[in-house]
Amino acid sequence: MALPIPEQPEACRRENARRFIVSLLPATACTACLLTGQWGWALGIFWTTFFLIGYGSIVPRVRLFGPHVSQLPAEQAAQGQVWITVDDGPDPTTTPLLLDLLDRYQAKAGFFLIGAKAARHPELVREIAQRGHLIGNHSQTHPAGRFWSLRPARMWQEVAGCQQTLTQILGEKPRWFRPPVGHHNLFLAPPLRALGLTMAIWNCRGFDGVIKDPQLILRLIARSLKPGAIILVHDGPANCVEVLGGTLRLLATRGLQAALPPSLQPASPPPRLEPS
Known part of the structure; x- marks a missing residue:
């Protein structure tokens, strides 16, 4: 219930x-x-x-309306680490395949989940966590075209609703938030502070939400991939397994490691992350 x-x-x-x-x-x-x-x-x-x-x-990486993180700390970058983030799940068809791929490469990722989808597939949410991946808040209904214009009451419903859904499933509160399509406005920062959430954007992406050709997507990811990058891919599109697989192979080729940000450890204080 x-x-x-x-x-x-x-x-x-x-x-x-x-x-x-x-x-x-x-x-x-x-x-x-x-x-x-x-x-x-x-x-x-x-x-x-x-x-x-x-x-x-x-524009996702602009901080006019509040702080966010768009790259890993310098210590992790120095170790050749990047953070793969997977948006818009869970999906009963593709999420298990993505999890198997990550296991095959011994890689960890952050899954930013939509609350309404998580409520329909709580077993997938628990499976993601059990396999050692981070779970983040991606709003309750993912109003992609309108999130930038939401007023305070609806903004609270989207952020707090997803937080409540994921907490009920997992038994612990997510610490990271990814706004739909990366959009945000001046009414987002107060709910994030109230709920103890840090906003995570990205600095490496292939536009896999709109581009269909996996090779073009991977070329775009390769262009901006560097140590400390936060990589954005999606769960659900027909090409998502091929895109994640290609991304993991690209990391292996460049000697980079897919890791998680330091706040994965529940007992640790809030991390001091590098600005982009």
Whole structure:
């Protein structure tokens, strides 16, 4: 039986209320300029705000609205380690195949799971954890096209809902969050703080969510692959097994090791991770 989503902590609610008020200031200033006939100022405020919100929300590695991690610590990079992250599972067809591939290469990965899918396949969630992989929060319903525009209440439902789902299945709370499509806005950071989550982005990807050709995907991954990289691949597409297999072979060729970030150890303090 699914547990109800917990209420937002008051501190989180107050912080997002302040952020919402701040978000209204450009519109207020723009309206005031229009009413007083200052069209140039109105256009300037509008386009500046439009650019900042769009850039800060849609470009994954921008930190305008809050902190995130997009590469492993320098100590792990020096050891030739990278972190493979697998988004959008679990999938009953492909997840077992991905797990077998990782076992074959003695590699560990982070699986960022969608809460609604995890609730349908809790046995797969437990299997991922039992095989020694990290499980992260990837929102409850993965509203890819709208996540960047979610308001505080819905943002809390997405993040806290997935956290509740995964905690109920695993018996422990995930510590990492990956926003759908890498999008984020000014209402995301307070829920992450309240739930003890660190946002993980990436700095190496092959666009396997949109590109179908595995060889092109692997060429794109190879182009940005380096020690300390956080690699993004997906669970579910028809080519996902071939893409992960090719990525693991590429790591072996370059002498790199697929490892996990230091926060895997539950007893350790929150890691001090290198900014990108």
